[in-house]
Structure formats: structure tokens, C-alpha cells
Amino acid sequence: MGRWPGRAQERLQAAAIELFAERGYERTTVAEIAERAGLTERTFYNHFADKREVLFPSQDGFIAGLVEAIGAASSDRSPLDVVVDALLETTDWFDRRRETAQQRRRIIDSRAELQERELAKMAAFGAALAGALRGRGSAGPAAELTASAAVSAYQLASADWLADPQRRGLGHHLRSVFGELRAAASTW
């Protein structure tokens, strides 16, 4: 795994994922994560509320970027098109971090408490997308239902991306799963 340059949050997450993979999630302490990252425990807690949270770092910036892109989209685009376009703008960032994302996925899949935290993060993600869609004029239920469907499709596409033996990019899998969503919805 390449070391992520720069920000403390990314260094802490990279250190945490290394240690969780080496020793297991349960046997790794926040102090050890901070030490591996060359930072203090205090710095860790400046960035993350607890050990679980280090696996879910960049959502605020990710969501803010999506909300901004959705708000800036042309008003003649459909709500789902606007969300897909916004998600496709994020894929380079993820494709550059594929190995880390795979290790992170295995750690989350190994523990129910981490899966619960991920569900809460995905719910917050959906609520933010719904707010952005309401902001461009979708009615409340339509905005929430479109946002929820988009989050489900995003999760499936992410899983396909990480499991793909051909290592195709996240954008390929997003296009594929959103195509499946449209095909499924046409039968509803």
C-alpha cells in the first residue's frame, strides 16, 4: 500500500488499516495507531471520535463535493443522472486507493459493529443526497427515494469494484449497476 501523503487523517487511516490487517482490529489500540502514523493520541482524537471512526474518514469532504456538484448541475438533467454524474467525478480518487479500500472492506466485513457504523454512514450519505436533490426542486418523497436507490446502487458498485479480478475502475462498475437500476425500475 502506498503511503498517502499529507493530511493527518489519511496518515492515521493508513496506519490503522495496516495495524488492523497485521494484528486484528480488536488487538490494536488508538495509541498504537497514532504511533505508527508518527502522531499523538491527542491528534487522533482531534480527527476521530473513536477507533471505529478511523475507518470512515473522508465522508464529509466526499459528501460536500457531491452536494456541490448536484447543486451546480444543469436543471434539465434528471435527478438520477445528476447523482450519477456527481459520483463519477469521485472515481479517480477511489481508484488510486484500491488496495487500501480492499483491506478496509475486509476489516469492516469481519465485525458487526463496523458494519453497523457503515450503515449509519450510508444513511447519512443518503440523507445528504436527498437534501441536495430537494435543493434543486425534487419533492420530498421523490428526493428521498431517488437518494436511497442511488446509495444502494453505489454500495453494490463499490462491492463489485473491489471484487473485480479484472481490476476495472469504479466508474465502470457505477455505470453498470446504475444501468441495472434503470432496467429494474422499468419493471416496477
Added chain:
Amino acid sequence: MGRWPGRAQERLQAAAIELFAERGYERTTVAEIAERAGLTERTFYNHFADKREVLFPSQDGFIAGLVEAIGAASSDRSPLDVVVDALLETTDWFDRRRETAQQRRRIIDSRAELQERELAKMAAFGAALAGALRGRGSAGPAAELTASAAVSAYQLASADWLADPQRRGLGHHLRSVFGELRAAASTW
């Protein structure tokens, strides 16, 4: 709130909701719930893994009924129609427990740990619906995306039902929100 007759699970849930409403969730113990229900703590733990779980009691039976109804549905019905029909069969049970459901909703909404548990329950509900749809021939992604959309619509309809000052039945709100889902999907 009328006393639910019969099964220990329902008595324990009714007692728990009464106590949570009277004293708060945090200040109520499993021993007190069991005592209020006229049962032992041991019986409580035979039915529920922990205090949180008493708020999520009937999902296994609920899901089993839905899965059975989906499996028995005519093969010429669309996947979403089949799910809606199955959900509509459950509404009488909920409509008879509206007051309890409102108290339960307020308790869950008051605590992040309960909301997280509910998200996990909804994820399990979606996985079960997806399995039932695959069982009647839907391809994997279509089954998962249809099931997720149905769970989102179900959650919105439940919230509308509990907040409805006109006290219309859950079936009314399910039909309304699934209509919104179809209208939204037609723009995707």
C-alpha cells in the same frame, strides 16, 4: 395501550415500551422489564439478546411471512408488485398496534444506538426480500436494488403512518409511497 395477549415476546415488548416512556430508556433495566411483564430475567434473555433488542421483536415472523407470500405470488406479477402485495397483507397487524408503534418510534428516534440497530434490522429485511426475489427468478442486482427501494419506501410509509393526524391505515400510506416510488423511477 391495550395489553397484547399471549406470547412472552409481546408482553416483554409492551412492558419495555411502558417503562421506557415512564423512566427513559437508559434508566430502565432488563430486570424491571421482566418484572413488569410478570416474567423472569432468564425468560427475557431467552427471547432477546439485550435491552436494545426488545424494541425489535417480531421481525423474524414478519420477514418469514413476507418471504412466503413473495414465493407464492403469481409468476406474471412484477417484482415490486409482489413485494407491495406482501407488505399490504401485514398492515392490519400494525394498524392494531398503532399507539405502541408511535411510542416505540419516539424511543428509537431519541437514541443513536437504537437508530443504528434499526438500520441493521432494515438491512437484514432488505437482504431477506432480495433473497425471496432471487428465489422467483430476479437476477442478483435487480433483486437487491428492488428490495432496497422497497425497504426505503416501506420506511417512509411507516413514518407517514405514525405521523398522520388523520390516522389513516398503513395500507393507505404504503400505496401512496410506492406510487411516489414508481413516479420517481419513471424519471430515472
